[in-house]
Amino acid sequence: MGPILIVGAGPVGLTLAAELARYGIDVRLIDQSPHATETSKALVVWSRTLELMDRMGCSQGFLEAGLRAHGASMRSGTAVLGLTQFDDIASAYNFALMLPQRDTERLLTSHLASFGVSVERQVTLTHFAEGATHVEAQLSHADGREETVTTPWLLGCDGAHSTVRHGLTLDFHGSAQGDDWMLADVRLEGEGAPPPDQIATYLHRDGPFVIFPIPGGRARVVATVGKTDLAHPRPDPTLADVQAMVDSRTGGGFRVHDPVWLSNFRINERKVSDYSRGRVFLAGDAAHVHSPAGGQGMNTGMQDAFNLSWKLAMVMRGQAKAGLLGSYSPERSAVGEIVLRNASRLTDLGTLSNPTAQAFRNLALRFLLGLHAVRDKMASTLSEIEIGYAKSPLSSGPHAGDRLPPDLYDGAAPGAGPAPLFVLYAADTEEGSALAAQFPALLEAKPRQPPDPDRLLIVRPDGYIGLSADAEAWNDAKRYLEQWAMVKR
Incomplete structure (x- = not known):
């Protein structure tokens, strides 16, 4: 069987291909366009995306190429109604990194090339059919050559007019x-x-x-x-x-x-209700498009890719059951709903046409943006550091699904190594090491010190808390890992 086939070489497809390649998974990335994006298009790389790029090993190039915006103001003529500073965002990347999409794609393409993978251009997906163990796809090349390929998984990152989405006959509500x-x-x-x-x-x-x-x-x-x-x-x-x-x-x-x-x-x-069907997955604009207000679109799509890549890699490497992939659609669909709603509200707020409503809006903004808590909430929402997966099938216990702040990692970022692994945070290192020995394909071998010694945490490869339990809840930890392990211990 051939490599995983990724359709669409924008920022989302490039991120997905690079992460899978980093984990040692064979990928093939095609795009029907003869060249990469040449205009600025999506402009903002937010804090959470930069944190995840640390795992990829490519954040430095972005930081060097981008411009750091430290705040966002609301104005009426020459009067400033309020100013949200990004300096207090709880991240090492407490700014909005302004970078034209053409440069984002250039940097991601270069990063992908470091794994020996290049984009195949002027190759078009024309049809696909799913089998029990594979997907058969028909490809058309610029020279008129037709090709049939067999892939274990088909990943549609091919934009708002997605051929993959149309092939699944999913409604784009x-x-x-x-x-x-x-x-x-x-x-x-x-x-x-x-x-x-x-x-x-x-x-x-x-x-x-x-x-x-x-x-x-x-x-x-x-x-x-x-x-x-x-x-x-x-x-x-x-x-x-x-x-x-x-x-x-x-x-x-x-x-x-x-x-x-x-x-x-x-x-x-617009948004699909399901991001996957069988062996076919959607990410980025193929699954959700929305107002550019807040600059969330590309970031949300790239975070779709981060979410899917470690799960798919674990399944492909034989580390975890295929059921792990069932968490992708509910997790990212819920995030897509929130981003769509927030962007729509910002757009509606800015495009009010009634003069009385406009005057009330301006007064309200002047008052609300004078409150530190409101400014902080706006900054954390824009930066996407508050995104979480509380209702995910992978989340169990208080604060499960929350992002573990990078300053609490006690070592390298989870998922930054050559294999995606869950990380155990436990004060009892002897008991923790014994648990890790039972699940060597899922857990990092050495437990780390937890932020709270009274808690036991299992953190996902993308830095979100999967399990949060009492420090002595070893049976809970074992049952949690048994859900996803290929062989129960």
């Missing part, structure tokens, strides 16, 4: 948001421009105007431009259109120049 949006990558000049390390959102009666900093002295601006008859698409904006929007919605004081990308787009908010 949701709708298109009514407004057209303008997008421009430009340079800003003038004292009225927001600080170059800040995401600035201007709330205006005609709609929001948002500025995202980009490395190299550039900025992305986006704004609503009203509704358009779909039969007569709106032409791409000109630089004069962008400047007019700056003058009308920000209070002016700065000008835009040197554009490299001017475009229009519409927001779709």
Whole structure:
């Protein structure tokens, strides 16, 4: 049987391929496009994604290439309604790393190449059929050659118009948001421009105007431009259109120049109910698309890939039962729902059209963003460090499903080694070592010291708590591991 087949070489497919390859799993990554993304597209890499990149071994390249944004402001004209600082995010990466998607893909492609894997371009998945032990896929090459491949698992990371999703006949529930949006990558000049390390959102009666900093002295601006008859698409904006929007919605004081990308787009908010069916899985935009508000889309997709990769690797390596994969869809679907809802709320808040509602919104924001707890909550939500899996079939006990903060790891990050392993945190190292000896394929051999000596923790390879129990609950720990072990001890 051939390698695992991954369809789609954007950030999600690249992450998934690199993680599986790091764990020693044979993969094949195809993409129908002749080249990688050439525009900025997704711009933000958030804290939790950077933490997970530490396991991959590639975070340093991203940090060197990106621009660190330290806060996000809400504004009305020249007045600042409130400022959320990212400095208090409970992570070593307490900032938003601004990096154009073309650079994200370039860095991930280079990382993937370090495992001897390259992207096969102008290769299109045309059809697939699932069997009991494999998936048979039909591929079409640019030179007209047709190929039939057999793969143990088919992974669809092929975007909003996913061929894999269509092949599964899964409904993509949701709708298109009514407004057209303008997008421009430009340079800003003038004292009225927001600080170059800040995401600035201007709330205006005609709609929001948002500025995202980009490395190299550039900025992305986006704004609503009203509704358009779909039969007569709106032409791409000109630089004069962008400047007019700056003058009308920000209070002016700065000008835009040197554009490299001017475009229009519409927001779709859609999601599948199940991220997997049999031997076929979906990740990223193939499973969920939503408003770019908050910059969560690419991060959520890459975290889909992190979640799936260690589980698939454990199954492929014979470390765990195939049933482990059953946790992927409920875990990531629940996260997708939250991200979709939050992004939709942010978009709705920014696009209020009633003048009374707009005035109330501005007053409420000025008050709420004056509260430290509200600012902290906003920062932790955006950074995705508060994402958890409390209701997962892998979670048992108080705080199970929570992210274990990296400063409590007591050693290398779980999952950073050549094999995905659960990590036992227990004060009784003798008893802990004996348990690890019973489950050598699942558990790291040496237990680590727990943050609380009265608790016993089993932490997943992605750094989330699987089991949380009393320090002496060794039978609970054994039963937990027996659920996933290939052979019960």
